[in-house]
Amino acid sequence: QKEVEQNSGPLSVPEGAIASLNCTYSDRGSQSFFWYRQYSGKSPELIMFIYSNGDKEDGRFTAQLNKASQYVSLLIRDSQPSDSATYLCAVNGEDSNYQLIWGAGTKLIIKP
């Protein structure tokens, strides 16, 4: 059973600090990794995707991928109250490139 694991939280971070969200995956052959943000009552929204080992930066967001250790992280710098949401990690499966394997999400709360 291929799995994507995330800490359900809630993760509470002071405004202006760095929020660090982590995700581990079981399928060593996974090639594509995605972070989605989901506000309460809304649909998932793509924030970042990463395909190669290392870091990928986009504004205040940085995705970090370590294939050897099978984890992917999302860092949010200068956290804002508007970043409060549930963050979903998704990974493609090696033997089923049609589907993504989804984590259950980490609830992030940014405290003013």
Added chain:
Amino acid sequence: NAGVTQTPKFRILKIGQSMTLQCTQDMNHNYMYWYRQDPGMGLKLIYYSVGAGITDKGEVPNGYNVSRSTTEDFPLRLELAAPSQTSVYFCASSQGGGQPQHFGDGTRLSIL
């Protein structure tokens, strides 16, 4: 710039009724997906399609049916609605299996 459009946004059904959830996308994506998300839980794949005329089961297909006669449309049919099908349903599309998925706004369905 519509993206993925789902209708209706809300619906209440009685046990045993049937209905079709509509999903259409204007991005010319070959891959389309139906998910359900129960309160506080992650996404569960119901059905997916890799092109017109091709559909396959996901993790939780029982009680649902799909069809894909065109690239744009991917309706989800509920037959004999049951209280366990109360959920939020999301349709998504992507260019390919390892590519980001783009979500519609969702349909909130209650079975009473």
